[in-house]
Amino acid sequence: MPTPCRKFAWIALVALSCVAAAQRPPSVAPPGSDTIRIPFESYTLPNGLTVILSTDRTTPTVAVNLWYHVGSKNELPGRTGFAHLFEHIMFTGSGHVPYGLHDRLTEGIGGSNNGTTSNDRTTYFEIVPSNYLESALWIEADRMGFLLDTLDLAKLNAQRDIVKNERRQGVDNQPYGKVTEILARATYPADNPYSWDVIGSMEDLSAASADDVKTFFRTYYATNNVFLAIVGDFDSAQVKAWVTKYFGDIPRGKPVVRPTVSTVTLPGERRFSYEDRVQVSRLYIQWPTVGEKSDDHYALDTLGSILAGPRTARLTKALVYDQQAAASVSAFQGTNEDVGEFMVTITPRPGHTLTGLEAVADGIIERLKAEGPTAEEIQKATAGQELTFVRGLESNLGKAMGLSDSAGLHGDPGHYKIDLQKSMAVTAADVKRVANTYLTKGRIVLSVVPAGKPDEASKPAESTKVTGAEDTPRPEVKR
Amino acid sequence: MNALNRPLSVIVLVAALFSLPVAAQQALDRAKIPPPGKATELRVPTWTKTTLSSGAELIVSEKHDLPLVSFSLIVLGGSDQFEPANRRGLASLTASMMSEGTKTRDGEALSNALQLLGTSVNAGIGGDSGAMGFVSTTGKFAQTLDLLADMLVNSTFPAPALDRLRAQRLVALNAARAQPGAIARRVFPKVLFGTAHPFGQLTTEETLAAITRDDVVAFQKAYFQPGRAVVIVSGDVTPATAKATVEKALAGWPAGGGKPDFSYPALPAKAPTTIYLVDKPGAAQSTFAIGNPGPPRNTPDYYALEVMNTLLGGMFQSRLNANIREEKGLSYGVSSSFAFGKGPGAFRAGGDIISAKSDVALVEFMKELRGVGGSRPVTDEELATSKSSLVQSLPGVFGSVSSIGAAIGRLKTQGQPDDYYQQYGKSINAVTKADLVRVAKQYIDVDHLSIVIVGDRATIEAPLKATGIAPIVVLDIEGNRK
Numbered sequence: 007m008p009t010p011c012r013k014f015a016w017i018a019l020v021a022l023s024c025v026a027a028a029q030r031p032p033s034v035a036p037p038g039s040d041t042i043r044i045p046f047e048s049y050t051l052p053n054g055l056t057v058i059l060s061t062d063r064t065t066p067t068v069a070v071n072l073w074y075h076v077g078s079k080n081e082l083p084g085r086t087g088f089a090h091l092f093e094h095i096m097f098t099g100s101g102h103v104p105y106g107l108h109d110r111l112t113e114g115i116g117g118s119n120n121g122t123t124s125n126d127r128t129t130y131f132e133i134v135p136s137n138y139l140e141s142a143l144w145i146e147a148d149r150m151g152f153l154l155d156t157l158d159l160a161k162l163n164a165q166r167d168i169v170k171n172e173r174r175q176g177v178d179n180q181p182y183g184k185v186t187e188i189l190a191r192a193t194y195p196a197d198n199p200y201s202w203d204v205i206g207s208m209e210d211l212s213a214a215s216a217d218d219v220k221t222f223f224r225t226y227y228a229t230n231n232v233f234l235a236i237v238g239d240f241d242s243a244q245v246k247a248w249v250t251k252y253f254g255d256i257p258r259g260k261p262v263v264r265p266t267v268s269t270v271t272l273p274g275e276r277r278f279s280y281e282d283r284v285q286v287s288r289l290y291i292q293w294p295t296v297g298e299k300s301d302d303h304y305a306l307d308t309l310g311s312i313l314a315g316p317r318t319a320r321l322t323k324a325l326v327y328d329q330q331a332a333a334s335v336s337a338f339q340g341t342n343e344d345v346g347e348f349m350v351t352i353t354p355r356p357g358h359t360l361t362g363l364e365a366v367a368d369g370i371i372e373r374l375k376a377e378g379p380t381a382e383e384i385q386k387a388t389a390g391q392e393l394t395f396v397r398g399l400e401s402n403l404g405k406a407m408g409l410s411d412s413a414g415l416h417g418d419p420g421h422y423k424i425d426l427q428k429s430m431a432v433t434a435a436d437v438k439r440v441a442n443t444y445l446t447k448g449r450i451v452l453s454v455v456p457a458g459k460p461d462e463a464s465k466p467a468e469s470t471k472v473t474g475a476e477d478t479p480r481p482e483v484k485r
Numbered sequence: 486m487n488a489l490n491r492p493l494s495v496i497v498l499v500a501a502l503f504s505l506p507v508a509a510q511q512a513l514d515r516a517k518i519p520p521p522g523k524a525t526e527l528r529v530p531t532w533t534k535t536t537l538s539s540g541a542e543l544i545v546s547e548k549h550d551l552p553l554v555s556f557s558l559i560v561l562g563g564s565d566q567f568e569p570a571n572r573r574g575l576a577s578l579t580a581s582m583m584s585e586g587t588k589t590r591d592g593e594a595l596s597n598a599l600q601l602l603g604t605s606v607n608a609g610i611g612g613d614s615g616a617m618g619f620v621s622t623t624g625k626f627a628q629t630l631d632l633l634a635d636m637l638v639n640s641t642f643p644a645p646a647l648d649r650l651r652a653q654r655l656v657a658l659n660a661a662r663a664q665p666g667a668i669a670r671r672v673f674p675k676v677l678f679g680t681a682h683p684f685g686q687l688t689t690e691e692t693l694a695a696i697t698r699d700d701v702v703a704f705q706k707a708y709f710q711p712g713r714a715v716v717i718v719s720g721d722v723t724p725a726t727a728k729a730t731v732e733k734a735l736a737g738w739p740a741g742g743g744k745p746d747f748s749y750p751a752l753p754a755k756a757p758t759t760i761y762l763v764d765k766p767g768a769a770q771s772t773f774a775i776g777n778p779g780p781p782r783n784t785p786d787y788y789a790l791e792v793m794n795t796l797l798g799g800m801f802q803s804r805l806n807a808n809i810r811e812e813k814g815l816s817y818g819v820s821s822s823f824a825f826g827k828g829p830g831a832f833r834a835g836g837d838i839i840s841a842k843s844d845v846a847l848v849e850f851m852k853e854l855r856g857v858g859g860s861r862p863v864t865d866e867e868l869a870t871s872k873s874s875l876v877q878s879l880p881g882v883f884g885s886v887s888s889i890g891a892a893i894g895r896l897k898t899q900g901q902p903d904d905y906y907q908q909y910g911k912s913i914n915a916v917t918k919a920d921l922v923r924v925a926k927q928y929i930d931v932d933h934l935s936i937v938i939v940g941d942r943a944t945i946e947a948p949l950k951a952t953g954i955a956p957i958v959v960l961d962i963e964g965n966r967k
Contacts, residue, residue, distance in 0.1 A: 023683040042552070064550060066525035067881040102515040110801040113494075114870040115521075116877025135877050137522035144519050152515070167814030171770070175817045175837045178769040181663040251513060283767065317596045330649055333656035353660070355652055393603045393622055396551055400885035425784035 010090045010172060010205050012097055017112035023414035042341025042396055044269050044405050047242070048419050053258040054230030057249055058409045058419045060237045061092045062402055066237030068139045070132045071409035072146055075233075076125040076226035078206070079265055079344070085167065088204015088214055090123040092222055094165040096130060097121065103145050111141045120475070123204055126412055128342040133403055136239040140248050143236075147252035150232065153223055159216050164210055173205050181284040184455055187475040189292050192276055192380040192450045193347065196481045199265045200345050207475075230260025233413045235406040255391070269346035270294040272448030272481055279453040279463035286333075287462045288353050289360045290452040295339060295346040298415050303346055304428045305436035306339035306444065310386040312379050312437065313337035313371070315352070318386070320370050321350070329366065331358040343415055347446060358466035360453050373447055378438030388430055395426065495900040527880050529906045530889050533724040537732060539711035540740045542897075543741020546719040546889055554720040555886035556633070557618035559894050561713045562745030565612045565683035565828065567704065574688035575696050576610035577649055579704045583608050583617075585646035588640040592646065606633045613747065613827040614898040615708070620887050623721040627696055627730050628768070629787060634734040637709060644698045651693055658690065664767055664964055665772040665837070665939045672964035673774040673937045676761050677755040677831055684778075684828065689963075699900045707865050711735075715897045720886035745868040749828040752778050755808045758955040760847075762960055764942035771940030773819075775850055776833040777930050782825035782899050788912045789920040790823055793897040795871040797821050797857045797925075798834055802870075804853045804861075805834060813849065823928075825899075832929055844948035847938075851931070851954055858925040862916045876910040 030104035046060040055403050079090045097119075099105035110139060112119040132142040177183040187203040226328035234253070258459045272294060296302045335349045352363050398404045412421035415430035437445035453463035472478045532546035542556075552925045564576035584606070585592045599605050602625045608617040617637065621629045661667035671687055677895040678685030718727040780786060783945075791799075798821025809819045816836045824830030834854065839845040857863075883889050896905055936955060938945065939962075950957055 020894065065884045066528070067884070104957050106802060107518070109800070110870060112517075113800050113802070113874055115873050115877070116879070133881065135521075135525045135880060137525050139522075140519040141521070144515070148515060164811070164814055168810060171810075171815070171837070171839055172817040174839065179665060179837065181660070194942050255513075269963060283663055284660070285663045286656060316600055318593050319602070323593075327649070327654075330652065332908040333653045353656065355656055382597075386597065389603040391603070392627075393553075393620070396553055396622060397620060397885070398550055400553070401532070 009095075010169075010176070011455060012094060013121050021080055023054060042057045042392070042399070043401065044409060044422065046409055046419055048413070051229065051250070053254070053256060054228075055253050055256075056233045056413055057246075058233065058235040058413060059240075059242055059245060060235070060405060060409065061240060061242065061342070062237060062405070063239045064400075066136045066239050067402060068134055068140050068236060068240055068336065069141070069234045069406045070134070070139070070146065071237075071403065071406035071410050072130045072150070073233040073235070073414045074128045074130075074227060075126075075129055075231045075262065075414050077124050077451055079125045079267070080205075080226060081199065081202075083196075084210055084213060084419065085206075085218060086202040086210040087173075087204070088210070088218060089128060089212055090204055090206065090220065091165060091169050091211060092219060093121045093123045093128050093130075094169055095219060096149050096153065097155070097160060098161045098165065099156050100149040101151050101155035101441050103148045107366040108145050111145065112137060124342070125204060129407065129410070131403060131406065139240055139245065143248050143252050146234075147256065149228060150229070150253070151256040153227070154220055157216065157219060162214070162216055162219060166214065169205075170211055171207060173208065173211070177205060179405040181282060182288060184280070184282070184474050185290060185452065185454060188278065188280060188354075188472060188478050189290065189347075189349075189452060190452055191475045191478040191480060192278060192452070193272070193292060193294055193309065193481065194270055194345070196480055198267060198270065198345075200267065201480070202475075223303075224259065226262060228262075228424065229256050231262050232256045235410040235413075235419075237409070238402040238407040250436070268483070269342045270345065272450070275447050275449055275451060276481065277451045277465060277469040278478065279455060279460060279466060279469040279474050280474075281460060282454050286353060287455045287459075288351065289364060289452075289464055290352040290454070291364070291449045292452070293348045293444050293448070295348045297342050297344045297346045299344070301428055302440050302443070303339055303341045304345070305432045305440040306348055306427065307341075308384065308387045308432045309441055310338040310348070312383045313374070316386070321352075321367055324370055325363065325366060331355060331363055331366065348424055360462065364451065364464045371441070375438065375441045375445065378434045379451065382435060384432065384434050384437070388432065391426070391429060493633045512626055521877050525877075525880055526696075527906070527910070528883065530719070530883050530893075532719075532893060535724070535728060536855065537716065538733065539735060539738050540742075541711035541714040541716050541735075541738075543728060543731060544715065544717045544893055545722065545724040546717075546893060547721075547723065548719060548886055548889060549721050551886075552623040552721050552723055553620060553886045555618070555620045555890040555895060556626070556630060557616050557635070557717045557890050558637070559715045559717065560610075560709060561715070562708070563611045563615050563746075563874045565749075566745045567708050570683070571692060572696055572700055573686050573692040574654065575700055576708070577613070577702050578647065578654070578675065578693075578696060579662055579701050579708070580608040580610050580615070581650050582642050582688070582701050583636045583640045583705070586637045586641050586643055587747050588641060589639070590635065590895075595636065599629070602629050602632075603913060603960030604629055606636060608636070608762065610708070613919045616894070618890075626722065627734070630730060634737070637735070638668055638737045640705065640856060642698055642701050642705070642770045646696050646844070647701060651696065654688075654693055655690060658688070658693070665768060665770070667938045668763055668962050669772045669774045669835070669937055670766070670865070672761065672962070673832065673833065673935070673938070675964040676935045676937055679774065682750050682752065684831070687841075687963075698791065699700060700865055703906070712740055712742055714742075715894070717890045717893050719887055719893070721891040730844065747827040752829060755930070756935075758932055758934045758936065760938060760949055760955045760957045761964075762942060762946060762949070762957050762959050763896040763937070763964075764938040766941055766961065767937050768840060768939070768941040770837040771834040771840055771846075771945055772837050773846065773850065774833055774937040775835055775854070775934055776831050777934055777950055779823045779825075779828040779832040779928055780830055781830070786920075787825070787926070789916045789924045791875055792868070792871045792913060792916045793857060793921045793925050794821055795874055796863065796867045796921075797853065800871075800874060804856065805850070808853060809836070809838075809846055809849050812843065813842075814926050815839055815846045815849075819850075827893050842936065843945040844952050847936070847954060848952055849930055851861045854929055854934075855931050857921070857928060858931065859922045868921070872913050872916065879906060882946060883945075888919060
């Protein structure tokens with residue numbers, strides 16, 4: 007699920023991080039390995055700010071990442087999209103930093119900056135030449151401590167317009183653009199904060215007020231709700247002095263109350279069809295699964311790569327290669343803090359129906375549930391993890407995001423190692439078990455079809471027509 | 486850095502530090518911008534150059550801090566040199582066909598072997614260069630390279646695989662007709678360069694249908710030749726072991742091939758500035774692509790153009806984005822760029838604009854394009870910021886084995902000298918304000934622009950016409966006149 011961010015694809019690295027950073031820390035290092043790791047030290051200031059430092063002198067640059075434990079799931083009904091709108095306001099200047107200076111002291115000196123918002127957290131980062139680290143910390147401290155000093159309605163309105171354009175560009179004007187919010191609404195009951203997408207609705211964006219900004223800032227943008235990771239070429243003692251100097255006297259806030267999120271189990275299949283301005287039909291099947299707090303997400307990740315991706319993956323091999331009925335197939339587990347979803351997407355080739363493709367895919371999934379994967383499938387699915395991890399070590403920003411994700415979600419910056427160990431330890435029996443536990447009849451099946459061609463939906467007679475998230479019926483609550 | 490290995494003792498030490506008095510904090514003047522420290526040093530990686538027995542050049546750059554190796558086999562020349570006009574899409578299909586099986590491994594066996602090595606071999610062919618490559622852990626380098634060599638030398642190009650790949654490409658082509666950005670990416674070059682120029686020729690249903698297995702076999706043989714190839718190995722290797730490993734793996738690659746001819750046909754005659762409107766009924770936004778053919782990468786004006794474009798549309802706070810996004814709120818982001826390459830790559834400014842304000846945005850785009858050509862003088866700060874943005878981004882480029890390999894590869898594909906990166910700062914800093922105005926006027930021809938707008942005609946046509954900026958020609962989504 008793409009994560010809205012302040013800027014669109016200014017540099018490749020930034021684009022990548024906007025999309026990929028939300029869900030998982032970079033996966034894993036080989037268990038027991040001493041050379042393949044992220045050396046770090048971590049401490050907490052008296053005001054509750056958690057600081058994580060890791061030096062890497064490969065290039066004379068530093069990445070600074072601030073991880074605020076607030077996202078769209080902290081929004082109130084009628085204010086969807088607010089956490090992300092707020093992220094934009096964080097770039098409009100603060101008490102001692104006039105608008106524009108932040109960009110001059112980052113991209114203007116060869117660096118970059120951006121922010122990203124997910125369901126669970128909001129991050130802000132700078133990449134700067136290492137001699138500009140102090141000013142980057144000064145800017146971040148100023149907006150953490152003094153954002154409201156310069157806030158006015160004009161600033162809010164300007165960012166509101168920009169965010170509405172972001173929604174138009176990413177959702178309203180994109181083929182298949184509304185799928186994420188339709189699936190969220192179809193999967194989660196109204197009182198579940200994962201039932202709306204991060205970008206929010208136009209109506210709610212219009213409703214956001216300056217008072218909302220102030221309340222949100224005071225509630226969630228306090229030092230005790232933040233993780234500051236600094237990775238790159240710096241002197242550790244010097245950086246600690248700067249962190250104390252700029253962040254030390256920002257007051258802590260009240261303890262943050264987190265939303266209670268109930269586990270979702272759908273009692274049966276819910277089928278929908280959506281006529282969109284698309285040329286080619288597409289089938290989406292989504293099962294509610296588990297979030298970060300359940301270890302089952304490791305086996306669900308493995309299940310995804312056994313089902314789709316390489317040409318030997320089961321759905322890919324059958325649908326794209328052997329039967330040549332699909333142009334493309336994907337399958338993956340998306341893991342948020344409290345919930346997760348397993349999603350299969352199938353795009354047909356001409357002459358093949360979504361109804362037929364769904365039946366074939368179901369047969370393959372049922373067979374996997376009955377037999378479990380082979381030892382070689384497990385081996386192939388995990389073989390790439392070491393390389394992925396080591397390559398992640400090459401990026402200061404990637405490491406800063408991984409360390410702060412680990413700290414924020416698991417209370418330990420070093421949790422990425424546990425992630426590695428658990429991910430590498432997934433067995434065929436684990437995959438078989440999670441497939442049987444989660445890939446059940448309780449699922450959403452959404453057909454997106456070209457306007458005027460409702461019959462292209464999978465089992466059209468059994469599917470409820472929707473025109474967007476607004477008229478998608480929510481699931482019945484089963485408590 | 487022993488302390489880093491002992492987090493427990495560090496925590497104790499840090500706790501002690503924070504119990505010290507905080508007198509310094511009370512004197513903190515937050516309005517004072519912290520000055521930068523001592524300027525950072527540009528550390529460009531070094532590399533060795535040698536020639537393989539096949540005739541290909543081998544470049545090796547060592548980096549031993551992590552057990553990683555990046556390998557790329559770069560071919561000079563691309564689809565614009567090797568693809569016939571009625572076979573557009575052939576280069577891309579050929580690159581994909583090299584994963585479909587060799588004399589001793591079928592497609593699944595290749596895929597299995599690569600998955601077990603934990604990596605993948607990527608092949609791709611662009612307009613004026615192509616590459617095959619991978620990143621692996623040090624221990625898997627030789628085995629992965631053997632698979633790449635097998636794909637390069639022994640591919641069998643099974644006909645059924647071609648039919649499958651073709652069918653997948655046809656679905657993607659059709660799906661893209663619903664995507665405004667994809668429509669603009671096809672129509673814009675066609676309008677600028679015309680179908681007699683390789684830059685204006687598109688992959689279509691017809692060109693894909695015409696491609697045969699014989700075409701693929703012939704293309705692969707003619708294109709992937711060592712006489713026009715540069716092999717770059719960067720990372721945890723030494724020049725001697727890299728050379729031995731590469732020589733052994735590529736022993737079966739027959740010598741041959743020369744540097745391609747990079748001449749391009751003449752550009753179409755200039756036409757007065759025109760709006761080309763592609764109707765996308767009900768579109769929430771209008772996708773803008775405004776531009777003209779530009780200079781090749783080897784223009785002596787390259788550095789002046791880089792600085793000029795940076796202040797016009799290369800950064801977040803550049804004139805275009807500061808005005809159209811930040812000040813007017815008409816877009817999520819607009820930018821500009823020159824597609825520098827061997828040929829006359831396009832200058833393009835654009836972005837996605839809220840439909841109802843398409844006319845306002847067009848007026849602002851034109852104002853800024855004229856402005857950088859002289860009507861809005863460049864300030865000292867703009868000049869300094871643009872230069873430092875470019876020069877100071879360079880030290881961060883050499884962080885990963887793949888980015889080092891890519892940086893060396895760019896010197897080869899762009900024909901730049903070995904000390905290019907060392908000289909870059911000096912070249913950028915020599916640019917003057919007068920240079921900026923001169924290159925803006927010369928390379929952004931405001932009287933002969935093509936303005937492609939993909940949007941809801943019913944909403945935007947009359948207001949665009951009322952701006953009086955240019956006549957409107959309506960095109961279909963393939964870029965043909967209606």
